[in-house]
Amino acid sequence: MTQTGMRRVKRAGGFGAAALATVLGGGLLTAPPATASTENFIQFTSDALYFVDTCYEWQGPEGIEKKNYCHNAKAVGTTWKANFPEGATGATVKVTFAGYTGGPPKTVTVDDADKNHCYQLKGTWLNYADVLRVNC
Incomplete structure (x- = not known):
């Protein structure tokens, strides 16, 4: 050549x-950013001596905020979950312990909606409440 x-x-x-x-x-x-499958969820198990509210603010495309909602007055020994709505890319969850005097509600931020997220709630009356990440 x-x-x-x-x-x-x-x-x-x-x-x-x-x-x-x-x-x-x-x-x-x-x-595109990873979006949730409607089979993926955020789950809470309460071992706290409080009634607990969890309010979900979904992140994602415009209009996803119409799918925000709350679970109210969950008692000790209860497990509940919220499935990611279609198109969600994350969530901010406000966890309120009724009667807790140790500060503002706890906040859980989830940035990866492509898998399940599980949390255990701990607390004793008035002065201790915590949200712990656990394996699903």
């Missing part, structure tokens, strides 16, 4: 690699 022919092969290979990198890189840059 002549020297001119070799340069053309090298140049074509370089263009091919650049095109491949652009396609792959562009795909990575334009990938």
Whole structure:
């Protein structure tokens, strides 16, 4: 092969690699954020000596806030869950312990809606309440 022919092969290979990198890189840059399957959930189990409210504020596309809701007055020994609505990318959950005097309600922030999240609630009357992340 002549020297001119070799340069053309090298140049074509370089263009091919650049095109491949652009396609792959562009795909990575334009990938949508992970959204929840409606089978994924946030679950709470109460071992707290309080009645507990959990209020869910879903993150995601415009309109997802219409799917916000609360579970109210859950007692010790109760387990409950909230499934991620379709299209949700995360959630902020406000956990309120009725009668707790140790500060504001607890907040749980979930940024990865593509898996299940489980929490155990602990607390004794008036001065102790906590939200602990546990394995599902």
